[in-house]
Amino acid sequence: MNKRSDAFSACHPAVNFFYFMLVLLVTMFLSHPVLLGISFLGAFFYAVRLKGWKAVAKFNLIFTLPAMVIVAFINPAFNHYGVTTLFYLKTGPVTLEAIVYGIVLASMLFIAILWFSCYNEVMTTDKFVYLFGRVIPALSLVLSMVFRFVPKFNAQVKVIRNGQKCVGRDMSNGKLIKKIRYGLTILSILITWALENAIDTSDSMRARGYGLKGRSSFSIYHFDRRDVTVTGILAGLLGVCLLGFHYGFSFAQYDPVIKIGGIPLTPWSVITYLAWTFICFFPFLLGLWEDESFKKLEKKMRMDRDIPWYLKEDEPGSEQKILKTDMTFTEYMNGGKETEGGTECELY
Amino acid sequence: MNCIEIEKFSFLYPQQTVPALAGVDMTVEEGSFVVLCGKSGCGKSTLLRQMKTVLASHGQKSGCIRYFGTELEEVDERTQSAEIGYVLQNPDNQIVTDKVWHELAFGLESLGYDSATIRLRVAEMASYFGIQAWFLRNVNELSGGQKQLLNLASVMAMHPRLLILDEPTSQLDPIAASDFLETVRKINRDVGTTVILTEHRLEDVIPWADQVYVMDGGRMIADGTPSEIGRKLKELGHDMFLSMPTPMQVYAGVESSRECPLTVRQGRRWLEKELEDLQLKAAECEENIGGNGRETESVHHETESVRKRTHVFSEKEVPEIRLRDIWFRYERELPDVVKGLSLDVRKREIFALVGGNGTGKSTTMNLIARIRHPYRGKIWLEGKSIDKYTDNELYHGFLGVMPQNPQSLFVKKTVRDDLYEMIDGKKEKRSDAFSIEMSKRDAVAGIVSLTKLADLLDRHPYDLSGGEQQRLALAKVLLLRPRILLMDEPTKGIDNHYKKELGEILRKLTEHGVTILLISHDVEFCAQYADRVGLFFEGNVVTNKPAKEFFAGNSFYTTAANRMSRQFFPDAVTVEDVVAGVDAYVRR
Numbered sequence: 001m002n003k004r005s006d007a008f009s010a011c012h013p014a015v016n017f018f019y020f021m022l023v024l025l026v027t028m029f030l031s032h033p034v035l036l037g038i039s040f041l042g043a044f045f046y047a048v049r050l051k052g053w054k055a056v057a058k059f060n061l062i063f064t065l066p067a068m069v070i071v072a073f074i075n076p077a078f079n080h081y082g083v084t085t086l087f088y089l090k091t092g093p094v095t096l097e098a099i100v101y102g103i104v105l106a107s108m109l110f111i112a113i114l115w116f117s118c119y120n121e122v123m124t125t126d127k128f129v130y131l132f133g134r135v136i137p138a139l140s141l142v143l144s145m146v147f148r149f150v151p152k153f154n155a156q157v158k159v160i161r162n163g164q165k166c167v168g169r170d171m172s173n174g175k176l177i178k179k180i181r182y183g184l185t186i187l188s189i190l191i192t193w194a195l196e197n198a199i200d201t202s203d204s205m206r207a208r209g210y211g212l213k214g215r216s217s218f219s220i221y222h223f224d225r226r227d228v229t230v231t232g233i234l235a236g237l238l239g240v241c242l243l244g245f246h247y248g249f250s251f252a253q254y255d256p257v258i259k260i261g262g263i264p265l266t267p268w269s270v271i272t273y274l275a276w277t278f279i280c281f282f283p284f285l286l287g288l289w290e291d292e293s294f295k296k297l298e299k300k301m302r303m304d305r306d307i308p309w310y311l312k313e314d315e316p317g318s319e320q321k322i323l324k325t326d327m328t329f330t331e332y333m334n335g336g337k338e339t340e341g342g343t344e345c346e347l348y
Numbered sequence: 349m350n351c352i353e354i355e356k357f358s359f360l361y362p363q364q365t366v367p368a369l370a371g372v373d374m375t376v377e378e379g380s381f382v383v384l385c386g387k388s389g390c391g392k393s394t395l396l397r398q399m400k401t402v403l404a405s406h407g408q409k410s411g412c413i414r415y416f417g418t419e420l421e422e423v424d425e426r427t428q429s430a431e432i433g434y435v436l437q438n439p440d441n442q443i444v445t446d447k448v449w450h451e452l453a454f455g456l457e458s459l460g461y462d463s464a465t466i467r468l469r470v471a472e473m474a475s476y477f478g479i480q481a482w483f484l485r486n487v488n489e490l491s492g493g494q495k496q497l498l499n500l501a502s503v504m505a506m507h508p509r510l511l512i513l514d515e516p517t518s519q520l521d522p523i524a525a526s527d528f529l530e531t532v533r534k535i536n537r538d539v540g541t542t543v544i545l546t547e548h549r550l551e552d553v554i555p556w557a558d559q560v561y562v563m564d565g566g567r568m569i570a571d572g573t574p575s576e577i578g579r580k581l582k583e584l585g586h587d588m589f590l591s592m593p594t595p596m597q598v599y600a601g602v603e604s605s606r607e608c609p610l611t612v613r614q615g616r617r618w619l620e621k622e623l624e625d626l627q628l629k630a631a632e633c634e635e636n637i638g639g640n641g642r643e644t645e646s647v648h649h650e651t652e653s654v655r656k657r658t659h660v661f662s663e664k665e666v667p668e669i670r671l672r673d674i675w676f677r678y679e680r681e682l683p684d685v686v687k688g689l690s691l692d693v694r695k696r697e698i699f700a701l702v703g704g705n706g707t708g709k710s711t712t713m714n715l716i717a718r719i720r721h722p723y724r725g726k727i728w729l730e731g732k733s734i735d736k737y738t739d740n741e742l743y744h745g746f747l748g749v750m751p752q753n754p755q756s757l758f759v760k761k762t763v764r765d766d767l768y769e770m771i772d773g774k775k776e777k778r779s780d781a782f783s784i785e786m787s788k789r790d791a792v793a794g795i796v797s798l799t800k801l802a803d804l805l806d807r808h809p810y811d812l813s814g815g816e817q818q819r820l821a822l823a824k825v826l827l828l829r830p831r832i833l834l835m836d837e838p839t840k841g842i843d844n845h846y847k848k849e850l851g852e853i854l855r856k857l858t859e860h861g862v863t864i865l866l867i868s869h870d871v872e873f874c875a876q877y878a879d880r881v882g883l884f885f886e887g888n889v890v891t892n893k894p895a896k897e898f899f900a901g902n903s904f905y906t907t908a909a910n911r912m913s914r915q916f917f918p919d920a921v922t923v924e925d926v927v928a929g930v931d932a933y934v935r936r
Binding site: 148201 | 400402403425426429430433434436438440441442443444445446447449450453454455456457458459460461462463466467470484486487488499502503506714717719739740742743744747748749751752753755756757758759770810824825828834
């Protein structure tokens, strides 16, 4: 609830969703090391920004790193393609190509998980419901009702269990067979209750005109100008990237020999990689940019507030001047300096 | 212009022989505030539902209902949806979606408005009802009062011309309820929406009403302005008075030719005048012996006797429930909910805990019922530490707990099966739940006659009215033969007639040696039936005194009867006390 607000999260859900789709798809289908590295850095910085150092480090050390290690080792142990044999195991030769590909695969997994953790923070359920409600309007209401019912059921189960516990019939009372019987009773009470109350809900829906033709769908999201700009920038960057990919800067091959496109760097490959960098760092940079503008604003505020004491004392009229800044449109058109009477004179 | 006109309307439910509504006439002027009252099951809800076609029950109808001059059935569904707003009883069940903003927009979406219009309407409603603060929240984070306000707002967003409310506050606590009713009144006053309302809490609505209709057994028995109603009901000698505000009840019990008082303020003035009159009469008869002083004395005597009744319990007797320095919090990091609570409840008394929301009353009850455990302090029941009881000892034949929501106890399809379920079926065999040498049939019959369920045995528990459900739940709990009965809000959502019955049942139980601890917001009920009352505040019982003393000593947390008459009869707490006081005056 009291999460720090994030600039990218405040964008339109469609922008959020398509951004994540784009980054994830590119990360998962291109095994180019440079692109992956950039993608990793972008995801990592954004995740840290969203969740803080500790959470990201903890999660990755405990879950992702072990998984990565396993994948990185399993691949060369069972796959023996490649020309550069390093040493032999019981299963066969271990090649450089297989090891490299194992590492690439593992990092791909790692990066995808990192992006998904950002996705989870940004795409809350109501954004998801909204997006897919657009595609299938009925689904949006159904999902919304489901999200309503689950906590309601939970609360009710607690009430019923307490009630039953007090007559000695909760699942925590008695022996196994009784426990099961009491559990079933609780379930049956819950279902009767739910069905009975569903009548109320349906009454309430019909009373408010559900079922009339031409139902519309309202949302609190609004595709504003910033979303247009953001979409434009992202589309432009994506265009550059795709062009680059088309020319083979994203080409990567690990079997039988390692071949990486775009390296050594040429001006065109640099441009492609830069564009990709901007895409990956986009949410992070947007956040930084917002922070920066807030800092500037704060500075301004502080300058307004902390005027030196000698100025403060002398100017009792300064407050009035500040008040005067919110002038009306007519005042502005007339030069703003005019008094109230003056504006009228000017008008006629 | 008349918003609703009902002429000779009758309604018969399918497969029933007695009509639910018989020849009802009603005229509701546009912009008026109409209160419809009557006992539970008198046909109020049936009538209200008939005023909106999609909600109307199916059955045989005759007579007609007109909405702004046109036959209601000819008004199309779209118009009805938008113009006739309907708020139901249960705050939780009416909410359809998971977000507050979505709920507000629900009706407007149905009507197919575009986003811009919806945004405006929703914003308007959120501002008017003060919902901005929780606009983006999930609905399950809201309190009951907020939920009901949300239901009202989401109906109002459709800009209805007629607002129908069917006992909207029966599930709310008194403060939330009067806030809600205040909002309804504000809508009526500011926007001019016509309001038709049914309520138990008539104290809050009767004084505002333009027109009051009283129903009984499917018929309109009286209608008129509130004070006219007072007089008419008095002439009829109808027991509907029980549901009326306290000043009107006092009025009904006293010979008076004046206009019926509606509020406490009016009631006090009325009482003052009445007593003056009586004094004058007394002066005329030249028997004027400073009646006032002796009067209060006699009331004093009465309370003295009540006090004696409660003081019969000697000090050395083991208290039935004893709590010593109880501390409790839900989680380690959370603040304490119960703070150093000590309390004794004596055997065979009705002890009521009153106090605001979230002060820890229900938590205390859970501690005594051993659903939760204190982290410090001890609880003794009949002198034995609560931890030393086994589940079987505790919950069978010793401690009975009435949950706030009776429906959480109902399992079977009929009331009879449900009762037998409690003692492990109809087969005559001993079990943990039923270990005494008595046939189950007799046990059930005894409980049924005590709780007056005899006529309802073949009904489905969910088809019973609120008060009947409460009695069924009580019967189920009583079948386990508890010696201590804990009740959480036993009077929630039931009308004064059922309250009276419930109170009498409780009294009878104490005669059988049952100790009752109840928590309630219902000051009037506690004043009438509790032996002792404790005020709960900030996790502790601030004071506990015999009921009369308790309420006579408070100036805000007391009954309407006491507030109305404290100048004249400082010890009078219930309507009967006041009436008795006036009677004593007359006799002199």
